[in-house]
Amino acid sequence: MIDQINLLAIVLMASVTYLTRIGGYVMLRNRTLSPRATAVMEAAPGCVLISVIAPDFVSDNPADLLALAITVLAATRLSMLPTVIVGIASAGVLRHLLG
The missing domain is CATH 1.20.5 (Single alpha-helices involved in coiled-coils or other helix-helix interfaces)
Known part of the structure; x- marks a missing residue:
């Protein structure tokens, strides 16, 4: 419990x-938001995602570095939600397999 x-x-x-x-x-x-304010609101989720994964760029854990590479590759091909799912899944699996 x-x-x-x-x-x-x-x-x-x-x-x-x-x-x-x-x-x-x-x-x-x-x-009614201006075009500039709309652009800022649309960019905010990506900025939050980057702030979450940025510490992994300086990690010495091979699982984190591999998951980061997979996530970056996914980000070049997929939209935001599938990229987040791929990143979380790859980090979980790689941390389980590589420790």
């Missing part, structure tokens, strides 16, 4: 994540 404190932490993190996602829609629902 999961500890009550851990469950509370998971619920609170999920709530904050949901509120930050829905907050943008609520604040911008009646506004």
Whole structure:
């Protein structure tokens, strides 16, 4: 059984994540964004993804480096969601196999 404190932490993190996602829609629902603002909003998910995987560029773990190479290759061929799935799956499998 999961500890009550851990469950509370998971619920609170999920709530904050949901509120930050829905907050943008609520604040911008009646506004028309300029082309520049639209470009910034469209680039934000990619920037977040890069900030998450950037530490692996300096990793000395072979599994992480291979997963990074696979993810970069996937990013040249696939859209965002399949690239994220490929990156997560390759990192999990390679970390399991290579330690």
